[in-house]
Amino acid sequence: AQSVTQLDSQVPVFEEAPVELRCNYSSSVSVYLFWYVQYPNQGLQLLLKYLSGSTLVKGINGFEAEFNKSQTSFHLRKPSVHISDTAEYFCAVTLGAAGNKLTFGGGTRVLVKP
Amino acid sequence: EAGVAQSPRYKIIEKRQSVAFWCNPISGHATLYWYQQILGQGPKLLIQFQNNGVVDDSQLPKDRFSAERLKGVDSTLKIQPAKLEDSAVYLCASSLDGQPQHFGDGTRLSIL
Numbered sequence: 001a002q003s004v005t006q007l008d009s010q011v012p013v014f015e016e017a018p019v020e021l022r023c024n025y026s027s028s029v030s031v032y033l034f035w036y037v038q039y040p041n042q043g044l045q046l047l048l049k050y051l052s053g054s055t056l057v058k059g060i061n062g063f064e065a066e067f068n069k070s071q072t073s074f075h076l077r078k079p080s081v082h083i084s085d086t087a088e089y090f091c092a093v094t095l096g097a098a099g100n101k102l103t104f105g106g107g108t109r110v111l112v113k114p
Numbered sequence: 115e116a117g118v119a120q121s122p123r124y125k126i127i128e129k130r131q132s133v134a135f136w137c138n139p140i141s142g143h144a145t146l147y148w149y150q151q152i153l154g155q156g157p158k159l160l161i162q163f164q165n166n167g168v169v170d171d172s173q174l175p176k177d178r179f180s181a182e183r184l185k186g187v188d189s190t191l192k193i194q195p196a197k198l199e200d201s202a203v204y205l206c207a208s209s210l211d212g213q214p215q216h217f218g219d220g221t222r223l224s225i226l
Contacts, residue, residue, distance in 0.1 A: 004156075034214065043118070043205055043217035044157070090156050101147065101170055102215065104156030 002027035002093050006105035013081055014113050021076040021108045023091030031093040033074040034102065035065055038088045047089075050074060061085070086112045116140065118218035120206050126224045132194035135221045139187070139208030145169075147215060148181055148191050149205040157205055163189065193223075201225045 007022040025031060032051050036044040048059025055067040065076045074091060088109050092102040119138040127133050139146050144165050149157035160179065162170040166186040174181070178197070183189040193200055203222050207215040 036217075041219070041222075043219045044207075045217070046214050049214055092156070101159045101162055102157070104158070106154075106156050 002031060002095060002103050004091050004093055004103055004105035006089075006091055006108050008108050009106065010109045010111065012111045012113060015083055016080050018077065018079050019081050019085075019110060021089050021091075021110070023074045023076065023105060025072050025074065025091075025093050027072075027093065027095070029095060031095055033065075033067060034092045034094070035059065035063070035074075035076050036090045036092060036104075037061075038090065038107075040087075044090065047076070081110070081112050083112050083114060086110060118206055118208055118216055120204075120218035120221055122221055123219065124222050124224075126226065127196055128226050129198055130195040132192065133196055133223065134190050134192045135204050135206075135223075137189045137191070137206030137218060139189075139206070140216055143208035143210055143216075144186070145209045145211065145215075146183055146189050147207040147209075148189070149207065151203040151205055151220070153202070160191070160204075196223075196225050198225050 003026050005024045013019045034049045035047040038044050047063050048057045050057050050067045058064045063078050088107045090107050091105040094100045094102050121136050146163045148160045151157040160174045161181045163183045166183050181191045203220040205220045207217045209215045
């Protein structure tokens with residue numbers, strides 16, 4: 001069975017500073033990887049996904065992530081955050097097809113300070 | 115395109131009562147999922163439907179939870195009787211075959 005670990009439960013960051021959210025996964029087979037964002041009282045919105053190909057994936061809102069198979073990691077980065085990036089971020093994996101069931105990490109709460 | 119619709123947005127009930135949630139997926143999405151998100155945790159899959167058939171319900175507490183998708187479109191999730199530990203946000207998601215999931219805004223359930 002696969003599992004996902006998000007190493008930081010909370011990340012405070014100042015506006016316009018860079019941010020990195022760490023995600024490690026474990027699986028005995030190839031996986032598909034995702035980052036979702038959840039704003040207060042809303043559902044999850046897909047930020048980006050890695051299915052195959054280039055290990056550097058660009059998503060919406062200026063976010064990007066890098067898949068590292070040897071380290072089983074999929075860290076999310078943004079070079080300059082905005083107040084509006086304050087939200088909870090979830091890393092998730094699935095096996096087989098991208099539409100199969102997702103296994104989520106525990107989430108990282110990002111608080112952007114002015 | 116209209117997103118995944120869920121209702122109600124909020125529900126407060128007392129323990130041992132019953133409750134039902136409704137989900138209408140994006141038009142044409144054959145796969146529908148129900149997730150439970152307890153405060154401070156990531157969502158956990160409860161049940162997955164492919165059209166009107168169940169693909170995975172291994173983590174559904176079947177003694178109290180039930181779900182159906184009779185016509186392969188909208189779906190209901192029921193809890194009877196509710197326990198305090200069922201307090202959570204219940205998220206519905208849908209997807210086309212092999213594509214990433216789209217999530218609704220969820221139903222926040224509080225058990226008193």
